[in-house]
Amino acid sequence: MVDYDAFREEVRDFAMTRCPPEIRAVVATYRKLSRKIWYPWQKILFEHGWGAPGWPKQYGGTGWDLKQRHIFDEVMAECDCPPQYHHGLRHLGPVIIEYGSEEQKQRFLPGILNGKDWWCQGYSEPNAGSDLASLRTAARREGDDYVVEGQKTWTSHAQEADWMYTLVRTSKEAKKQQGISLLLIPLSSPGITIRPIRTIDGWHHVNEVFLDNVRVPVANRVGEEGQGWTYGKFLLERERLGGANVAPAMRNLERTRALLAEELAAPRHAQKRSLLEERLLLAEAELRGAQALGQEAIAATMEGRSLGLLPSVLKLSTSVTYQHVGEIALDAVGERLAPRFRPTDASGANAEAPGIEWVQNYMYGRVRTIYGGSSEVQKNVIAKQLFGS
Amino acid sequence: MPFTAKPIIGGDAFDQACKIGLEVDGELAQLADAADQAACLRRHWDAITALGWITTAIAEDSGGAGGDLSDLAALVGGAGRGGLPLPVVASCGVLPYLLADQPPLLSALAEGRFRIALIPAEAARDDEADALRLTDGRLTGAAVGIETPPDPTHALIVVGDALMLIATDAPGVAITRYQRIDGRPSADWRFTAGAGETLACGGEVTRRAAEARDVGALLTCIESVSAAGALLEQTIDYLLNRVQFGVPLATHQALRHRVAEMYVEYENLRGLVTHALRSTAAGAPDAWRDIAFAKLRLGEAGRFIAQSTIQCHGGMGMTEGLQAIRLARRIMMAEFEYGDRSFHAQRLIATAA
Ligand SMILES: Cc1cc2nc3c(=O)[nH]c(=O)nc-3n(C[C@H](O)[C@H](O)[C@H](O)COP(=O)(O)OP(=O)(O)OC[C@H]3O[C@@H](n4cnc5c(N)ncnc54)[C@H](O)[C@@H]3O)c2cc1C
Numbered sequence: 001m002v003d004y005d006a007f008r009e010e011v012r013d014f015a016m017t018r019c020p021p022e023i024r025a026v027v028a029t030y031r032k033l034s035r036k037i038w039y040p041w042q043k044i045l046f047e048h049g050w051g052a053p054g055w056p057k058q059y060g061g062t063g064w065d066l067k068q069r070h071i072f073d074e075v076m077a078e079c080d081c082p083p084q085y086h087h088g089l090r091h092l093g094p095v096i097i098e099y100g101s102e103e104q105k106q107r108f109l110p111g112i113l114n115g116k117d118w119w120c121q122g123y124s125e126p127n128a129g130s131d132l133a134s135l136r137t138a139a140r141r142e143g144d145d146y147v148v149e150g151q152k153t154w155t156s157h158a159q160e161a162d163w164m165y166t167l168v169r170t171s172k173e174a175k176k177q178q179g180i181s182l183l184l185i186p187l188s189s190p191g192i193t194i195r196p197i198r199t200i201d202g203w204h205h206v207n208e209v210f211l212d213n214v215r216v217p218v219a220n221r222v223g224e225e226g227q228g229w230t231y232g233k234f235l236l237e238r239e240r241l242g243g244a245n246v247a248p249a250m251r252n253l254e255r256t257r258a259l260l261a262e263e264l265a266a267p268r269h270a271q272k273r274s275l276l277e278e279r280l281l282l283a284e285a286e287l288r289g290a291q292a293l294g295q296e297a298i299a300a301t302m303e304g305r306s307l308g309l310l311p312s313v314l315k316l317s318t319s320v321t322y323q324h325v326g327e328i329a330l331d332a333v334g335e336r337l338a339p340r341f342r343p344t345d346a347s348g349a350n351a352e353a354p355g356i357e358w359v360q361n362y363m364y365g366r367v368r369t370i371y372g373g374s375s376e377v378q379k380n381v382i383a384k385q386l387f388g389s
Numbered sequence: 390m391p392f393t394a395k396p397i398i399g400g401d402a403f404d405q406a407c408k409i410g411l412e413v414d415g416e417l418a419q420l421a422d423a424a425d426q427a428a429c430l431r432r433h434w435d436a437i438t439a440l441g442w443i444t445t446a447i448a449e450d451s452g453g454a455g456g457d458l459s460d461l462a463a464l465v466g467g468a469g470r471g472g473l474p475l476p477v478v479a480s481c482g483v484l485p486y487l488l489a490d491q492p493p494l495l496s497a498l499a500e501g502r503f504r505i506a507l508i509p510a511e512a513a514r515d516d517e518a519d520a521l522r523l524t525d526g527r528l529t530g531a532a533v534g535i536e537t538p539p540d541p542t543h544a545l546i547v548v549g550d551a552l553m554l555i556a557t558d559a560p561g562v563a564i565t566r567y568q569r570i571d572g573r574p575s576a577d578w579r580f581t582a583g584a585g586e587t588l589a590c591g592g593e594v595t596r597r598a599a600e601a602r603d604v605g606a607l608l609t610c611i612e613s614v615s616a617a618g619a620l621l622e623q624t625i626d627y628l629l630n631r632v633q634f635g636v637p638l639a640t641h642q643a644l645r646h647r648v649a650e651m652y653v654e655y656e657n658l659r660g661l662v663t664h665a666l667r668s669t670a671a672g673a674p675d676a677w678r679d680i681a682f683a684k685l686r687l688g689e690a691g692r693f694i695a696q697s698t699i700q701c702h703g704g705m706g707m708t709e710g711l712q713a714i715r716l717a718r719r720i721m722m723a724e725f726e727y728g729d730r731s732f733h734a735q736r737l738i739a740t741a742a
Contacts, residue, residue, distance in 0.1 A: 048725075115472040202739035223410075276732050277741075278738070281737055282734075282740060284682070285661065285683075285685045285686040285688075286657060286686065288661070288682050288686075289656075289660045289686055292663060292664035293657065296663075300402075309656075313653050313656045313657070315651050316649075316653045317656075378649075379645070379646040379650065380642070380648035382649040383642075383646065383648055383649045385392070386391065386392040386403050386625055386648060386649065387391055387628070387645065387648070388392075388627060
């Protein structure tokens with residue numbers, strides 16, 4: 001039997017003593033996370049043996065049970081440690097562990113674990129978003145290579161990544177979910193062009209990735225040809241519990257409460273402050289509901305019961321609550337900060353208004369109901385089950 | 390298979406309460422006359438009293454069944470789903486909690502000899518000058534819209550730091566009876582130097598009354614979650630069967646999404662209320678916060694679910710004819726029991742600062 005309280009203390013102690021203050025400060029003030037921040041933290045975790053909380057021990061994971069993993073995530077959020085960069089650890093890694101060849105495991109898992117290889121996800125295309133299965137980027141076989149031709153878009157972190165795990169069409173079948181394969185493509189390959197997309201928060205998150213006759217060895221295909229959709233679904237299944245981690249949202253809410261106290265401390269703001277505090281309380285009640293459901297989901301998984309609609313419910317409710325909290329923060333600082341979104345003086349590159357992250361975060365927060373299965377798509381899933389068709 | 394709601398706490402008590410609730414709700418719907426409805430409610434009140442409902446959470450050495458919070462949760466959950474328009478939360482949960490150290494009164498309550506209405510310290514009044522006050526043991530003032538059992542024989546009143554029992558037919562007591570918007574009996578109470586019996590006095594009364602209110606708030610949440618589950622089922626059923634433009638309404642995405650949103654609100658509320666039930670049962674020191682958050686959420690989620698039910702039923706949603714709509718009215722009423730949204734928000738904000 002695991003002593004969860006002692007475990008929580010151990011993790012907290014580690015987080016507070018080993019996560020560098022300058023990294024925690026980035027998280028605490030909502031500045032954008034990048035490889036420069038993530039990598040040193042992943043290295044520290046790796047050297048402590050905690051590089052991959054969710055992986056089995058034999059591949060360098062911790063072998064923790066679900067509840068320990070949840071406690072780990074919770075404490076990390078409470079201590080302002082960056083959430084681990086997920087593309088390798090949470091997405092691709094488990095797929096390679098389940099479906100990859102022995103050679104692929106040896107080649108790719110260590111780099112994910114120690115943080116030396118940086119991965120990004122090439123799924124979406126200009127004409128394949130919610131309807132991902134209609135993707136058209138094609139790979140034709142030439143000897144021991146595939147030759148890949150097409151375009152990916154919305155590719156987060158491509159600008160700083162080494163590799164892209166990519167869904168491509170290897171054959172045309174009657175059913176569009178068939179004939180899709182999963183390829184691992186080095187972004188340094190000839191024929192790849194990466195172009196930034198400017199998002200509404202003024203940061204650089206996402207890119208267009210053009211693939212012009214890119215040669216990819218057949219050895220870089222994970223699993224069987226034509227079975228890519230199955231692997232993609234496996235990945236989603238593994239991520240279904242992601243929404244159970246409400247801790248970052250709770251932390252965000254606490255910071256917003258502190259923001260209200262600070263920003264609206266003047267007596268002339270008393271009324272506004274109490275209005276915003278009440279809205280925040282409603283958001284907190286909602287978030288506590290999601291937190292309770294997250295606990296139910298973890299208990300269900302540990303007892304081998306099915307999760308049913310819980311993951312969709314959690315995704316829908318936490319994403320919207322996150323946005324509500326972001327709006328409340330915006331309403332607190334907007335008048336003062338939104339007019340100073342971007343400095344335009346030549347010398348202004350470093351002249352960002354302190355606290356502008358609240359405005360940027362509000363803007364970027366709109367994505368929560370769009371990616372990872374949009375709200376509308378989740379509602380379709382729920383309704384289908386509720387109505388029985 | 391379309392959706393079916395699962396009780397927070399199920400079992401025989403839940404099933405029985407639900408069955409009786411549906412029976413009473415159905416019978417009442419056939420009666421047009423308010424006096425006939427009152428008589429019907431009285432008959433059923435006597436019947437559930439005889440079944441021992443009120444003894445559920447009374448200690449065994451006071452002649453009760455010695456049940457706990459989860460037994461009450463099953464009972465009020467069932468009553469909530471059935472739409473039973475009687476004060477089950479107050480009479481089976483809150484009053485026994487307040488009267489725990491008054492065994493004779495507990496038996497009178499449990500046997501149905503006394504039908505007691507609770508007038509809490511924060512009871513509404515029409516006029517500030519009506520505030521209840523005790524002068525030389527005599528009660529003066531008024532409290533309005535008080536939920537009562539059918540034909541109340543007594544009122545139990547928290548006034549200042551005193552707990553008082555006063556008979557409805559005592560000199561200086563006048564009541565005006567109503568039906569609430571959810572069909573339950575209620576009354577205005579006016580006292581002019583009313584002579585009652587002071588049962589207890591002091592800080593202990595205030596503390597216990599606050600705890601009793603939280604028990605009431607928690608049970609009301611459980612009852613409402615249960616009613617909300619039934620609302621979802623009935624709304625889905627209605628949309629699957631109602632045909633417009635040649636197709637069932639359930640084929641329209643706008644309505645499917647509205648129902649999905651109802652479900653998300655329902656699940657979120659259910660999670661929070663279940664959590665509050667667990668922490669209260671475990672005696673967690675912070676349990677009152679969980680209850681306050683749950684009641685706050687009930688205000689928001691409950692109203693969204695009730696309003697969506699009405700909307701999805703179109704014109705039928707504006708009638709009293711469907712059980713779903715009567716349940717929707719019940720959920721809207723629950724907002725005003727044991728502290729409304731603003732009340733619980735103020736408590737939480739006061740301690741967060
Ligand atoms: C910041 C950001 C980062 C991203 N990162 C990545 C990444 O790293 N890798 C990657 O592969 N992708 C990434 N994505 C892409 C993301 O997964 C897609 O944006 C998402 O799948 C939605 O697709 P779409 O943008 O084409 O919208 P569309 O599918 O065109 O949807 C537009 C609107 O229509 C609604 N809609 C769609 N279908 C239905 C339906 N059947 N019923 C009702 N409404 C519907 C949607 O909910 C949405 O509101 C990212 C996106 C953003 C914005």
